Amino acid sequence: MKIRILVRLKPGVLDPQGRAVHHALDGLGFAGIEDVRVGRMIELEVADGTTDETLAKMCEQLLANMVIEDYVIERAGEQG
């Protein structure tokens, strides 16, 4: 079973990498960009019966820093 976990900084947490990308895109002449945030995508191939609870534990113990980051779990087929 394919799982996609998206980890992003919580709203309000400063994102220097996003700022750098924003600045670089401006410098390349791309106009009209209002905001850029950079996060991580972790794609897992897990056993079919893996529960949401187990996936949440993986995120909380390892994949995301819960102090400053949020995560979203997407199962294959849920995204377009």
Next chain:
Amino acid sequence: MKIRILVRLKPGVLDPQGRAVHHALDGLGFAGIEDVRVGRMIELEVADGTTDETLAKMCEQLLANMVIEDYVIERAGEQG
């Protein structure tokens, strides 16, 4: 307009970060994981009329390293 760009290593390109995460999850006792790949998610807030062509240019010029990475552009509402 909210845009989400997912950047992942091309198939076949070694992913040491994914390997490290895989190993760490095994070490934490999570069983049944077959594969882990780590990529980037870039979330942009862009002007409403921004074309796919412009977004592709952003990816190819800055956001993805086309030699070893692929990208996918998702517009808000396309994902579950």
